[in-house]
Amino acid sequence: MPKKKDPNDYVLVHYKGKPVKIKKTWGEHTWTPEELNTLDQGGKVTFQYKNHPITGGLKLQTYQGHKFVAFKADFKKKRSKK
Numbered sequence: 001m002p003k004k005k006d007p008n009d010y011v012l013v014h015y016k017g018k019p020v021k022i023k024k025t026w027g028e029h030t031w032t033p034e035e036l037n038t039l040d041q042g043g044k045v046t047f048q049y050k051n052h053p054i055t056g057g058l059k060l061q062t063y064q065g066h067k068f069v070a071f072k073a074d075f076k077k078k079r080s081k082k
Contacts, residue, residue: 013040015058020069022058029054039071 010021013036022039024031027049035045044057059072 011036013058015060015069016042020058022070026071026073044074 009024011024011031012019012021014020029047029049031039035047038045039058042057044055046053046055048054054073056071056073058069060067060069061072062068
């Protein structure tokens with residue numbers, strides 16, 4: 001049986017002017033009010049995750065035929081080596 005979604009795990013933001021709910025967290029990162037505001041306005045955010053900077057924004061994604069909006073990290077950007 002699929003796990004039931006807890007509505008308290010989600011926050012309301014806007015994607016291309018339409019309201020959508022996204023998870024309050026991305027991995028171990030919990031969105032700050034400032035980050036949620038930036039995502040809500042269509043911007044990109046950068047935060048530290050497991051000692052690496054992560055940058056990304058909201059994107060329309062598809063998983064097993066189901067379309068949804070969620071945070072999508074831009075992993076294609078090359079990280080500078082130390």
